[in-house]
Amino acid sequence: MLENRPHSELVEMASYYDYVEIQPICNNRYLIAQGQANNDEDLRNFNRRLIAIADEAGKPVCATCDAHFLEKHDEIYRKILLAGMKFSDADKDTGIYFRTTEEMLKEFDYLGDRAEEVVITNTNKIADMVESGIRPFPKGTFTPHIDGAEEDLQRICYEHAENQYGSPLPELVKTRLDKELNSIISNGYAVLYIIAQKLVSFSESQGYLVGSRGSVGSSFVASCAGISEVNPLPPHYYCPKCKYSDFSNPEKVGSGFDLPDAYCPKCGEKMRGDGHDIPFETFLGFKGDKSPDIDLNFSGDVQGRVHKYTEELFGAENVFRAGTIGALADKTVFGYVMKYLEERGIKVNQAEIQRIEKHCIGVKRTTGQHPGGIVVVPKEMEIYDFCPVQHPAEDPDSNIVTTHFTFEYLHDTLLKLDELGHDMPTKYKWLEKYSGTSVMDVPMNAPEVYELFTSTEPLGIKKGDIDANIGTYGLPELGTRFVMKMVEEAKPKTFADLLQISGLSHGTDVWTGNAQDLINNGTCTISQVIGCRDNIMNDLIRYGVPNKMSFDIMESVRKGKGLKPEMVEAMNAANVPEWYMNSCRKIKYMFPKAHAAAYVMSAIRLGWYKIHMPLVFYAAFFSAAPGGFDAEIALSGKAGVVRTIREIQEKGNEATQKELGMIPTLNLINECYARKIGFLPIDFEKSEAFAYVPENGKIRLPFNSLAGVGDTAAQAIVDARNEGGILSIEDLKFKARLTKAVVDILKANGALDCLSETNQITFF
């Protein structure tokens, strides 16, 4: 405070600054509350003293509002937010709204003839001192440089493509590859592909496959570089032996995986079908000018190592986590507003409540870090050329450093790699470990797998054995109630249909009130509705709408912007049916087909294991994603599991989040029993810490599947056992540092039956 320091020191402090700020006294009234001032006149005297200090230091004084909201009546929102965050003085008026010049002159009229100087003259002076065109960060794109990235990318892609389709490449393949390479290289994105390629091969070298997300699978270059397993070419056959290919697609299937089995006319080898017909434009834009994002899904087991590897590639000092801003969500705001009004006995109508909520939603609550977003600064620059850095959630003890700006602002300026964690690569790892097969060898057109989407028969389950009419529990993005109901109604028969389902279930206003009605009233089938954004472009070009217009319509529709008059005109000219245009008008968000393809490929693979190697499937699934597995319930048998499911369902809205979260796992456990796969209890000598291991046709449960036994304790038990020499429960408790509670749980479940209580042997 002013009086705690000698006058000379205050003058010295002031001389450090460009100018000294004074503010309306309402802004300082908290000092009265704190007992540091007695009344408003004291506060005015503080401002008078500040002016005297500034005068002596030769610095201009500016009057500012310290505005926290725009209009006086907006203060209510701030009060609600402060009350919601449990500030005791939330109800106090602060009056820190944005004042007009007139209001400011009136506020400071106690300064007499200096009021105009601090309110008008000096503030303008400071504004004039600011360079024009100042930016928070430089204009342009600053990607890290990798020597020879362009040549490497070209070489890798050609090698891969020729290895699959032969040399010289078929015209169609060459045209697509060259078009993409030109566009990628001329826009400076080769380095992005090369980095992604390095990250993927790093993960594969650690024994974990990588999944691609988002629209990167629309790029044939990405599939040639091994970044994405989605082949975006039109549906085609290729011969793995002599490299013959056939793009004629006489059956007009929507996806190469739907091509019937065929043999190579040249060498007689069984051919493979591939290609999902995805335009490159979805990824890089019509002119290759859209800032691309390459999002990759790594197993949680290697995600940390991949982040470390990124630091090795670019230097730790150039690699940062992308910062995020946590905003107040609708639900929280609703709670704040209702509580505020209720506690103060304020009665307003529903419209007013909604109006108040609207002003509070989206206000910053805290900061955090993106789950996998890594920002890379080129070596020749520093992060401070772009933004400050910070610890997330203002936690100085965090070892994470994030960008201060959220990445959406830096999107076109710096490179971000999305190195996300996902349990699919982990499931693959377990499937391969338990089966001794490669998930990549699973056929994509096995008819029995497609039957899972219309019945439970391929699982050998009769109707009523499980709480579902189809067999998709545990298949990625196809095992929830909502999607299963959609699948039952839409009756997908092909891979292309499943792409539609995936698109429909991930879009907004695409299924409900849209495609669902079109299918149910017989206007069209699942194959014809608009499922993924890419379909719009492909469909319209097929109808005869010009390419660029088809692209623009796709972009407008997928962003929920509907159809502009010129778009309607172009669609009418090409005789696009009315239902199609109406469907376009309703869509708010659409999923990219490439992402759908990546999901559905995983689903087909898992479905194949589910049918042919059920024990491996369930063991791998629970090992990678136990999802609140509870050994006691699982061991209570089919009847016990069914009873638990029913009990949770009967609770309705009373059920806790934890209970609801257990339902998918319980459904899978029930399905195991229906397929005559049982569970073996936790056993000191046979159980693993976390892994669910196939054992004589059953699944041996791990230590951490017992409620109350945490991961650390589970690992410690296994470590102690493997070290050997555990003779008694007492021994184990000591060596694994187990609490009495954990030991009691283990004992109660018979896990320690093979051990005696203490090392002393009793003879009678």
Ligand SMILES: [Zn+2]
């Ligand atoms: Zn052949």
